[in-house]
Amino acid sequence: MALTLEEPTLTENASDLTRLLAALNKQAGVAEVRVGLGVLRRLPEVLREGNWRVTVTLAEHEERAEVVAVEPGPSRTPPYGLAVDVGTTTIVVALVNLETGATVDRRGSYNRQFRFGDDVITRIIHASQGPEELRELQSAALETINALTGELLRANRLDREAVAVVFTAGNTTMAHLLLGIPPDFIRLEPYIPAAARFPVVRAGELGLEVNPEAPVLSFPAVASYVGGDIVSGVLVSGAAEAEPVSLFIDIGTNGEIVLGNRDWLVACACSAGPCFEGGGITFGTRATxxxxxxxxxxxxxxxxxxxxxxxxxxxxxxxxxxxxxxxxxxxxxxxxxxxxxxxxxxxxxxxxxxxxxxxxxxxxxxxxxxxVITESDVKNLLRAKGAIYAGIRSLLKTVELPEEAIERIYIAGGFGNYLNIKDAVEIGLLPDLPREKYVFIGNASVKGARMALLSREALRGAEEVARKMTYLELSAGNMFMEEFTSAMFLPHTDLSLFPSVRGTAGREGR
Amino acid sequence: MALTLEEPTLTENASDLTRLLAALNKQAGVAEVRVGLGVLRRLPEVLREGNWRVTVTLAEHEERAEVVAVEPGPSRTPPYGLAVDVGTTTIVVALVNLETGATVDRRGSYNRQFRFGDDVITRIIHASQGPEELRELQSAALETINALTGELLRANRLDREAVAVVFTAGNTTMAHLLLGIPPDFIRLEPYIPAAARFPVVRAGELGLEVNPEAPVLSFPAVASYVGGDIVSGVLVSGAAEAEPVSLFIDIGTNGEIVLGNRDWLVACACSAGPCFEGGGITFGTRATxxxxxxxxxxxxxxxxxxxxxxxxxxxxxxxxxxxxxxxxxxxxxxxxxxxxxxxxxxxxxxxxxxxxxxxxxxxxxxxxxxxVITESDVKNLLRAKGAIYAGIRSLLKTVELPEEAIERIYIAGGFGNYLNIKDAVEIGLLPDLPREKYVFIGNASVKGARMALLSREALRGAEEVARKMTYLELSAGNMFMEEFTSAMFLPHTDLSLFPSVRGTAGREGR
Incomplete structure (x- = not known):
């Protein structure tokens, strides 16, 4: 925003900073605002170079607003933000114009952490070896984001200074690794993450190649295996603000499932294995x-x-x-x-x-x-689909609701958009509910991060989602294992759960 | 403080951080608290090493509390703080036990910035040459503080980790230089500092060799030539909480003067020159x-x-x-x-x-x-004492009060304690008021910094002092110059202002 500051005199001799804050308050209605050392160090020169007319870039987050940049005179470029989906397999960076809200461009690539293992568990094991190994994983993620950001900035002819805020969404392990927080105990019973809410850090401090003062924000997580990506997804779906009960499913290496409405949310994670991402299948591949x-x-x-x-x-x-x-x-x-x-x-x-x-x-x-597809591939798929469906059943049993209570089913995650719902019901991966109840929401992580970049309410909404969500640890008790065993059939041992499927296996036992 | 955390289970699976915050809230009543990345990174291991019993070191400041350290098991050492007087000439570091409030030890030495000039103006000129020169001055101050801190830690057999918070008091230029903020415009009309309130920074970020997570706090300043040292002094004096009108004087290279009570405060700075610190006098020296x-x-x-x-x-x-x-x-x-x-x-x-x-x-x-003392020395002293007294008169005139309205006079600064009040009145340096109204408060910077280390109320008091204080720029208007000219006599051209002095110059004109 453009501000005109009062020029100082011998009798109006408040400091440069006070003058800036007064103008922000009077001309933009911004009261509580943080100005970091990096901005303060350039402030005297910028104010005088612009002859007391400046353009201020603000980043707002749950705690308060921050001045990320002050430039002399009228603004040359609008401020931008990055919405970053830090996926275990793929990292996607979207460049968002913070003035118009438009996603200007986006890039994605493999997460360079890949060389330390292709799932979160092998990466946690690597990171647990010591600070150096943890740093390797952190650097790999940062390098990936920096490379994508560099491409985006070049393609759109922007300085790195133009990026005033970064919002990341990733699973709990990815959030730990990106900030260099040891994820060791995520993989060990009772599966406790170091943090589920992450501190705001400066891009410069972290090593992200954007404006060094830009705050880097992360979605809060719920538990070790229900991360900020899921919170982002639920935010995007709107499930946590609606009265009808919704089911949210993100199928990747883990199947994360959330059930609930504006009053309550329960979540669980089931190790589906990497089948649906093409892993552990003879001719499995990603959707390339x-x-x-x-x-x-x-x-x-x-x-x-x-x-x-x-x-x-x-x-x-x-x-x-x-x-x-x-x-x-x-x-x-x-x-x-x-x-x-x-x-x-x-x-x-x-x-x-x-x-x-x-x-x-x-x-x-x-x-x-x-x-080819082998019998062993089929067995792997059976276990994967069984785990997802057993997770759904476990949530329903926990809150004592029948499947029919679900009014909407949101499908997020990599393969979401291409999934044939009819097929998925036929094999018993998804509940046998009317097709019109199903909604695809695509890459919810990037969408949610963009929403949080653009609106403080969205961010507060995410906080609320994380706060409200009760995590159900499936390995505690027998419920999940019983459900899983029953689900190891196509579609299920209990065919009454899949009324629409009955007739389709026409050639069964032929 | 010692905390016992709930041990996690599969069904009580909140994150380590949530667990810590819950214990802080329940067992210590601390609600809003910041936990930085440095602490978070060590948290998982520390909690498990201590078997969920830990000792937490908190630093509290105006904004909120921060967890500076978490150690496994019961505490080995109490937390310490440093109260630092960043003087232009001398830097003093006091080591304060934050549990008992005792000043355990203190050390002082020349400010290593000395090699870039012996007063603030020459240092500002050096710093204004460019970022490298500014960094030189910053490093020199940091080196001085680190050397003194190193001595203190060695003498008291403490790890650097034991120091959980640092509070600094210095004049406005020293505060800028310590944080690496360009002080360029402090010396140029209309004498505007970059900031009068300084951001909280981490010791590790700044380069102070204590616990890297320790917040480094600075007293707020009022103007370019009325800094945090004066705010600290007024805080120590209690002048801003009392009903009677007080005068606060800190005589160094500048004479900083504050007049007021709990309802109002006016302040000014007069260039007294370095005479009273031994500068510009043929045989001048410091009080060694x-x-x-x-x-x-x-x-x-x-x-x-x-x-x-x-x-x-x-x-x-x-x-x-x-x-x-x-x-x-x-x-x-x-x-x-x-x-x-x-x-x-x-x-x-x-x-x-x-x-x-x-x-x-x-x-x-x-x-x-x-x-010897030369006529030219005497002229310098005359100018110096004239400037101080003219500053006092200007403040009184501004608020339209007679000298008699002053109930208490606080003398701070290096030579304070040794000053002979009677002599000071005889030469017209200080107002001719009853000796019992004079109070010496010594090195108020260190004392104030110690108070602010130990009490949030004291810190809020300092904020209040800075907020309340109106700065009078003496170079605006003619009032000061007229007062200065009149004060260039011993004690003054207007002898009625010094009734007790009249008789003493018995041999006048002999």
Whole structure:
């Protein structure tokens, strides 16, 4: 904002800082505001260079406002913010114009922490070895964000000084690693994080290559396995402000599930494993070009696949795997327990590792051999989908509500948008509820971080979500294990839970 | 303080930080508290090492409390604080036990900024040359404080981690330099400091060798030439809480003067020059062993001197100079205008630089020649004392009060304790008020910093003092110059202002 300060005289001799604060108060109605040493050090020169006319960039967060930059004269550029999704696999940085609220540009890439392990547990183990190893993981995340930010700034012809505030959303482990807080006890029973609310730090102090005075804010977490990404997602969904009961599901390596409404929220995390991100599956892959995302199997067991970008198939991504499982079952190639059946097609064959089914012959694929799905892949998928569904059931049982009480289901996370809900219900991954109750919200972390960048109310809303959410530790007690065992069928041992599915497995047991 | 945290379980799985904050709230009644990244990073290990019993060190300041350290198990040492007087000439560091409130030890030394000039103006000029020069001055102050702190810690067998909070009091220029804030405009009309309230910084960030999380706090200043040292002094005096009107005087290179009571305070600064610190005087010196602090001149112009520590005379310090001036006048060696008279003694002689008077012959001195006071020294002293007295008169005139309205006069600053009030009145340095109204408060900077370390109320009191104080810029308008001209006599052109002095200059004009 542009301010005109009173010029000092011998009798009006308040300090530069007092003068700035007075103008902020009078001309912008900003009362409580922090001015850090970095800004203060440049203040005398800037005020005089601008002949007492300056442009002030403010960052506001739950505690108070901060002056992040003071420039002489009228502003050259509007202030920007970064909304950062610090994912275990992928980091996405969105550049947000804080004046218009527009997302100007965004970039994403693999999280460079990848070289220390591809899931949070292996990274925690690495970080637990000592301060040096923890620093390695912190640096890897910072390098990733800095590289993406550098691209964004270059592409949009901006100085790093233009970025006045950074908001990050990530799971609890990512939040610890980014700030260099030891995550050691997150992986050890009883799974206690060092913090669930994170201090505000300066970008310069942390090593983020934006305005060094920019505050770096993080969404609060709820527990070791329900992090700021989930809080962000619930914020974006609006589930915590509505009266009807909603279910929020983020399926990644962990399935994080939140149930509730404006009065109460319960959350849990279930180790789904990396299947839906393509991990632990023979031909699993992320949803990159060539990844199979749709599978059709006809009466003669012939297969038609659809890939991301229409490229030659390279493997199967999460939504393709859900589809595949549903179609294998519908075609009678596997039974409700996931066991391969004897069916009459060369695609069904036995390898050294057990039965498998050829989805794409080598000639049509971009791979060295046939793209297959194995019985062991199916078992992994069964465990993954069983864990998610058991988590949903556990939450419902805890609050003593039937599935029908759920008015809306929000699907967040990487594979969210491409998921075929009908298939997901057929395999018993998602509850058998009317399709219109399902809503895809995409990358909720970036969206939530952007909301929190732009509005103090949104940030307060996130605080409220985190405060209100009760975390249910599934490993305490037997409820989850019982639900999990029951869910290790397609769709479930209790078919009454899936009324719409009954008829579809037409060729069952053929 | 010792805290016992709830041990976490699968169902009581709040984060380490939440657990700590809950214990602080429940067991110590501390609600709003900041926990910085440095403490958070060590928290998981410390909690488990201490088996959920820990000792927490808090630092409290106007904004809120902060957790500075968490140690496993019961405390080994109490927390300490440093009260630091950042003087232009001398830096004093006092080590304060924050539990008992006792000043355990203290050390003082020359401010290493000395090599860049011996007064604030020359240092500002150096700092104004660029960031590197500013950093040199900042480093010099930090080095001085670190050296003194190192001595204190060694002598008292303490780790640097034991020091949990640092409170500094210094003039406005010293406060700027210590924090690396450009002081450039302090010396240029209209004399505007960058800030009069200073941000709280971490010791580690600043480079102070104590607990890196320790907050470093500074007294607020009022104006470029009325700094936190004066606010500290007024706090120590209690003048701002009393109903009677008080006068507070700190005589150093500048004479800072505050007049007022609990309802109002006015302050001014007058360039007294460095005379009273021994600067600009032929045989001037600081109040170190051998410095002449008392002078007697008998009827035969024979001189008896008393030195600090009884050592052989090396020069004359501030209190000695005041005494000397009064005795030269009483003996008729100088007249009311400070001109040397023809008196019959070999001590009165003429040098190439004009008339002079021998205070100590070389044989009795630790110097290479006779210790003399020259007419030019006297003129300098006259200007210095004139400036102080004119400042007092200007404040009184501004609020339209007579001298008699002053109920108490607080004398602070280096030479304070040794000043002979009677002499000071005789030369017209101080107002002619009953001796019992005078109170010496010594090094008020260290005392005030210690008070602020120990009590949040004291700190709030200081904020209140700074807020309430109206700064009168003496160079605006003619009032001060008129008062100054009138005060360039011994004691004054208007003798009615000094009724008790009338009779003493018995040999005037002899």
């Amino acid at each position: 070009p060539g990844a199979i995302q749709r599978v059709e199997i006809d009466e003669d067991y012939e297969v038609r696949v659809e890939t991301v970008g229409g490229a030659k198939p390279i493997g199967i991504c999460g939504s393709g795997l859900v589809d595949c499982l549903a179609k294998l079952l519908a075609a009678g190639i596997i039974d409700r327990a996931g066991r391969f059946q004897e069916v009459d097609t060369p695609r069904r064959r036995d390898s050294d590792d057990g039965p498998e089914f050829v989805l794409v012959w080598q000639e049509e694929a971009a791979t060295d051999g046939d793209i | 062993p051998g410095a002449i602090q008392r002078v007697e001149i008998d009827e035969d112009y024979e001189v008896r001197v008393e030195t600090v520590g009884g050592a052989k005379p090396i020069g004359i310090c501030g209190s000695g100079l005041v005494d000397c001036l009064a005795k030269l006048l009483a003996a008729g060696i100088i007249d009311r205008a400070g001109r040397f008279q023809e008196v019959d003694t070999p001590r009165r002689r003429d040098s190439d630089d004009g008339p002079e008077f021998v205070l100590v012959w070389q044989e009795e001195a630790a110097t290479d020649g006779d210790i």
